[in-house]
Amino acid sequence: MDPFPKDGESAAGGEPSRGAAPSSGVVVQVREKKGPLRAAIPYMPFPVAVICLFLNTFVPGLGTFVSAFTVLCGARTDLPDRHMCCVFWLNIAAALIQILTAIVMVGWIMSIFWGMDMVILARPNSPLSAFVPLSGAP
Numbered sequence: 001m002d003p004f005p006k007d008g009e010s011a012a013g014g015e016p017s018r019g020a021a022p023s024s025g026v027v028v029q030v031r032e033k034k035g036p037l038r039a040a041i042p043y044m045p046f047p048v049a050v051i052c053l054f055l056n057t058f059v060p061g062l063g064t065f066v067s068a069f070t071v072l073c074g075a076r077t078d079l080p081d082r083h084m085c086c087v088f089w090l091n092i093a094a095a096l097i098q099i100l101t102a103i104v105m106v107g108w109i110m111s112i113f114w115g116m117d118m119v120i121l122a123r124p125n126s127p128l129s130a131f132v133p134l135s136g137a138p
Contacts, residue, residue, distance in 0.1 A: 034078055040090035041117055042067055042075035049122035053115030060111035061098035067118060068092050 044052070044067060052063030068091030071077065077087050094114065101107030 039078035046122040049118040056111040056115035060102035060108045061095040064095040
């Protein structure tokens with residue numbers, strides 16, 4: 001028995017394929033479900049996100065604390081239905097969790113990953129596109 005199917009045969013049982021196209025046209029969409037703390041990470045300009053990553057690397061939670069204030073400055077998040085102050089306090093809570101659990105290394109690792117998420121979410125091409133305009137003027 002040949003391990004590879006011949007032309008016109010399917011891999012299952014050596015039966016000829018019945019007009020099946022190489023790709024069946026099925027579209028699969030995968031979306032990441034984010035928790036409220038993860039969704040509260042703001043979309044910041046790239047340089048600010050790199051600074052927050054640097055701060056989170058050496059002082060766990062400090063970069064997350066700084067990123068909380070970018071929310072008050074108008075940075076967008078994945079929580080559009082929540083008020084700006086609620087998202088600010090979610091970021092402060094994440095910073096406190098990172099600071100309090102840094103003693104057992106969990107917070108420090110979480111803080112570094114949080115900073116990496118900030119850099120991933122940053123927009124490197126247009127540094128001011130991460131902020132929502134506060135006025136209706138173009």
